[in-house]
Amino acid sequence: MKKTTTLILVALVAILFAFQWGIDINQETFRPMNSGGAGPGKTGAPGESNCTACHAGSVIDGANVNVLTISDGSGPVTTYVPGNTYAVSLAMSTNPQKKGFQATALNTSDEMAGSFSASASTAISSLGNRSYANHISASNTSAVSEWLWDWTAPSSSAGDVTFYVSSNHANGNGTTSGDEIFLSQHTFAEDNGASIDNHSFFSEVASFIPETNELYIALNHTELGIIDVALFDLNGKQVFNKKKLLLSSGDSSLRLKVNSTVGNGTYILALKLGAEEISKTVNILR
Numbered sequence: 001m002k003k004t005t006t007l008i009l010v011a012l013v014a015i016l017f018a019f020q021w022g023i024d025i026n027q028e029t030f031r032p033m034n035s036g037g038a039g040p041g042k043t044g045a046p047g048e049s050n051c052t053a054c055h056a057g058s059v060i061d062g063a064n065v066n067v068l069t070i071s072d073g074s075g076p077v078t079t080y081v082p083g084n085t086y087a088v089s090l091a092m093s094t095n096p097q098k099k100g101f102q103a104t105a106l107n108t109s110d111e112m113a114g115s116f117s118a119s120a121s122t123a124i125s126s127l128g129n130r131s132y133a134n135h136i137s138a139s140n141t142s143a144v145s146e147w148l149w150d151w152t153a154p155s156s157s158a159g160d161v162t163f164y165v166s167s168n169h170a171n172g173n174g175t176t177s178g179d180e181i182f183l184s185q186h187t188f189a190e191d192n193g194a195s196i197d198n199h200s201f202f203s204e205v206a207s208f209i210p211e212t213n214e215l216y217i218a219l220n221h222t223e224l225g226i227i228d229v230a231l232f233d234l235n236g237k238q239v240f241n242k243k244k245l246l247l248s249s250g251d252s253s254l255r256l257k258v259n260s261t262v263g264n265g266t267y268i269l270a271l272k273l274g275a276e277e278i279s280k281t282v283n284i285l286r
Contacts, residue, residue, distance in 0.1 A: 039125075041132070043165065050183055060181065066092060071086060071268075076236075083154075085279060087148065087236070088163075092169070100167065102134050104163070105161055112130045115151070117149060117266075119234060121149075162186065163188075164183075164185055169181075205218035206282045210285060212257075213257055216254070228273075231268070264285050266281055
């Protein structure tokens with residue numbers, strides 16, 4: 001009888017231990033670490049929270065930590081042209097083992113200004129009328145020096161556009177405690193000297209034709225002119241260019257052979273006619 005009682009007690013202890021161990025595993029599995037990006041609305045923009053909604057860290061001025069630039073085919077710019085597409089780069093002046101971010105772009109009425117497109121290092125989410133660029137699980141480590149995505153400016157005049165950024169300098173302790181959250185704002189003024197409606201030429205369509213390895217560009221121009229065409233990767237490196245191409249008046253198109261050394265991916269197409277420039281993204285997929 002004593003032996004039976006002992007066996008029952010041992011079994012009960014084992015079951016209790018296993019139950020507790022199972023709960024610990026379950027809690028670890030479902031810990032909200034946001035390694036693949038936070039839920040939308042965490043940028044610190046008007047009416048929003050920031051990363052401290054999930055991370056028990058302190059909020060710090062990120063003006064000298066969050067380094068955000070927008071670039072056209074010629075490089076970084078400080079103003080934008082309505083309707084143009086820009087490559088956005090966000091880096092941190094610190095380089096923690098674990099890190100993350102979320103960003104949005106709003107006009108002076110606190111409404112979404114333009115639209116975002118993801119790259120290999122980012123994902124795009126939305127809430128209400130706002131879009132958000134986020135880190136992903138493959139880009140939340142020190143091995144990634146910057147996050148990249150595309151921003152297409154509003155097609156009509158929108159005035160100043162402000163990017164709101166919340167970044168997380170994580171301590172890598174496997175929990176949500178002890179992180180540092182950096183908030184910053186980055187404002188870009190509209191280029192009042194140029195808008196998409198004021199250009200004497202504009203690109204309606206830009207696409208890649210894999211069967212012929214050609215870049216197809218549909219254009220409209222009010223008069224004869226000479227146009228330069230270039231492709232830049234998302235790091236700003238020029239990978240293709242054609243200069244001094246004759247552009248006829250009215251609707252016209254260009255078909256340009258692209259060397260096979262230009263790999264698959266997203267590129268910035270830059271068109272220049274005299275002092276006028278426009279840019280947009282184009283995908284090459286063979």
